[in-house]
Amino acid sequence: MKDNKKVCLITGASSGIGYSIAKALSADGYQLILSARREEKLNGLKNDFTDVFPGDINSVEYQDKLIEYIYNQYDRCDYLFNCAGTLETGTIDDIDIERMCAMMRVNVESTFRLTYALLKRFKKQGFGHVINISSVLGTKVRPTAGAYSATKFAMEALSEALRLELAGSAVQVSCIEPGLVMTELHKNWAVHPKESMGIHEPLNTGDIVCIVKFIMDQPANVRIPKIMILPRDHKI
Numbered sequence: 511m512k513d514n515k516k517v518c519l520i521t522g523a524s525s526g527i528g529y530s531i532a533k534a535l536s537a538d539g540y541q542l543i544l545s546a547r548r549e550e551k552l553n554g555l556k557n558d559f560t561d562v563f564p565g566d567i568n569s570v571e572y573q574d575k576l577i578e579y580i581y582n583q584y585d586r587c588d589y590l591f592n593c594a595g596t597l598e599t600g601t602i603d604d605i606d607i608e609r610m611c612a613m614m615r616v617n618v619e620s621t622f623r624l625t626y627a628l629l630k631r632f633k634k635q636g637f638g639h640v641i642n643i644s645s646v647l648g649t650k651v652r653p654t655a656g657a658y659s660a661t662k663f664a665m666e667a668l669s670e671a672l673r674l675e676l677a678g679s680a681v682q683v684s685c686i687e688p689g690l691v692m693t694e695l696h697k698n699w700a701v702h703p704k705e706s707m708g709i710h711e712p713l714n715t716g717d718i719v720c721i722v723k724f725i726m727d728q729p730a731n732v733r734i735p736k737i738m739i740l741p742r743d744h745k746i
Contacts, residue, residue: 515559516540516541517586517587518541520545520593522546522595524551525546525551526691527643527691528544528591528593528643532544532555536559541561543560543561543580544562544563545576547566547567561583567620573620574627587631588639589641590628590638592641592643594616594620595613595616595621596612599655599657610657617658621665629676633679638681640684641685641726642665642684644687645658645659645662646689646738646740648663666685682733687739688717688740691712691718692713692715709741709743709744711742718739
């Protein structure tokens with residue numbers, strides 16, 4: 511292992527919440543391994559304590575190589591941040607079914623696989639913390655967003671079941687449930703949700719970073735299974 515810095519794997523690190531978490535933790539001196547498909551975006555975060563590992567999170571081979579790299583290089587992993595995900599919504603008539611199914615694969619199948627694979631390592635090493643970026647839509651549904659909500663409900667269910675299984679150990683699982691955050695997820699929408707939902711001041715990714723640091727700063731005896739963060743205009 512290079513040194514005693516805590517080691518963090520962040521998926522979806524090339525943009526949005528994952529990118530902001532990576533920037534913040536890098537500035538705080540954590541050793542980071544950053545995963546995303548867009549290598550050029552990851553390279554913008556590269557420094558002496560940041561390894562970029564571009565690839566397709568849906569690939570079993572990629573996930574296995576990613577985990578092996580971390581443990582060969584550092585002998586440990588302290589945090590897994592599951593930030594990778596996509597968002598597909600639409601009416602029955604308009605939704606792109608193939609893109610919807612691709613979202614299910616990233617948000618559920620690939621995320622679950624990586625989580626279980628790393629939790630096996632966390633249990634063996636005797637510590638570790640999974641921090642999942644869920645959504646307020648992991649607690650409710652809205653018309654046209656049922657499939658996306660289902661992926662976040664799945665993440666919530668998995669997180670709670672794992673928390674129960676790991677109770678009493680030093681391995682932790684936490685869910686962050688943001689409301690509307692200004693990221694690339696909505697960049698191609700004809701009407702941005704801040705307009706359709708009347709949210710004049712959406713959250714920014716820095717707000718989520720503050721919650722991440724709050725969770726990470728808790729003493730060893732404290733568990734935060736889930737925490738919701740909403741913009742002040744959020745009503746539904």
